[in-house]
Amino acid sequence: xxxxxxxxxxxxxxxxxxxxxxxxxxxxxxxxxxxxxxxxxxxxxxxxxxxxxxxxxxxxxxxxxxxxxxxxxxxxxxxxxxxxxxxxxxxxxxxxxxxxxxxxxxxxxxxxxxxxxxxxxxxxxxxxxxxxxxxxxxxxxxxxxxxxxxxxxxxxxxxxxxxxxxxxxxxxxxxxxxxxxxxxxxxxxxxxxxxxxxxxxxxxx
Numbered sequence: 461x462x463x464x465x466x467x468x469x470x471x472x473x474x475x476x477x478x479x480x481x482x483x484x485x486x487x488x489x490x491x492x493x494x495x496x497x498x499x500x501x502x503x504x505x506x507x508x509x510x511x512x513x514x515x516x517x518x519x520x521x522x523x524x525x526x527x528x529x530x531x532x533x534x535x536x537x538x539x540x541x542x543x544x545x546x547x548x549x550x551x552x553x554x555x556x557x558x559x560x561x562x563x564x565x566x567x568x569x570x571x572x573x574x575x576x577x578x579x580x581x582x583x584x585x586x587x588x589x590x591x592x593x594x595x596x597x598x599x600x601x602x603x604x605x606x607x608x609x610x611x612x613x614x615x616x617x618x619x620x621x622x623x624x625x626x627x628x629x630x631x632x633x634x635x636x637x638x639x640x641x642x643x644x645x646x647x648x649x650x651x652x653x654x655x656x657x658x659x660x661x662x663x664x665x
Contacts, residue, residue: 463492463494466492467489467492467494467500467503468500470485470488470489471485471489471500471502471503471506473485474486474489474506474507474510475506479513479514479515479517479518480517482510482513482515482518483515483517483518483520483521486507486510486518486521486522486525487521487525489503489525489529490521490524490525490528490529494529496529496530496531496533499529499530503529504526504530507522507525507526507529508526508537510522511523511526511537511538511541516544516545516546516548516549517548519541519544519546519549520546520548520549520552523538523541523549523552523553523556524552524555524556526538526556527556527557527559527560528556531560531561532560532561532562534556534560535557535560535562535568538553538556538557539557539567539568539571541553542554542571542572542575547580547582547583550575550578550580550583551580551582551583551586554572554575554583554586554587554590555586555590557572557590557594558586558589558590558593558594559593562594564594564596569594569596569598569599570598572587572590572591572594572596572599573591573596573598573599573602575587576588576591576599576602576603576606581612581614581615584606584610584612584615584618585612585614585615585617585618586618588603588606588615588618588619588621588622589618589621589622589625590622591603591622591626592621592622592623592624592625592626593622593625595625595626595627596626597626597628597629599622599626600623600626600629600633603619603622603623603626604619604623604633604636604637606618606619607619607620607623607637607640607649607653608636608640613645613646613648613649614648616644616646616649616652617646617648617649617652620637620649620652620653620656621652621656623637623656623660624652624655624656624657624659624660625659626660627659627660627663628663629660633660634657634660634661637653637656637657637660638653638657640653641653641654
């Protein structure tokens with residue numbers, strides 16, 4: 461069976477009655493090596509429809525697949541799902557957005573910063589890393605606050621990594637990270653601080 465034939469069958473399965481089958485088809489499409497030029501005309505519309513599927517697992521798979529296949533083009537479709545009712549969907553949206561290599565709008569930057577207030581640890585961790593990867597310097601304060609105050613060492617470490625990816629931060633911020641090494645109890649966070657300080661120091665030279 462050719463790649464085109466496989467893709468045709470999978471696109472049909474995207475409309476299957478079984479939500480498991482729909483999610484599986486979308487997942488498999490996302491793993492196929494397809495360029496934007498090779499995408500079937502109807503695939504984009506079907507993926508867009510899948511983003512509003514009643515089953516969270518289908519939406520989660522659609523988020524990652526459309527971001528993988530279309531990159532930054534898909535961002536306007538993904539942004540509204542930052543407020544999805546399902547935590548796994550929101551988590552995938554944050555990860556997908558962070559890897560699109562876009563220059564985020566002010567609105568998107570604010571939405572991602574707001575995600576740092578989410579009650580879910582995984583959301584805050586992924587958001588902290590996304591803020592750094594997307595170079596959202598307006599997030600410096602909330603990331604530093606998370607390093608100093610978040611109850612989860614996973615989130616604190618994620619916030620440290622996010623700050624490290626921002627680059628070109630103030631010497632004062634680097635100093636504050638260094639000072640926190642003396643009071644931080646988690647080895648995971650301590651290791652992240654040491655690596656980020658080294659990275660930021662090199663970037664500032």
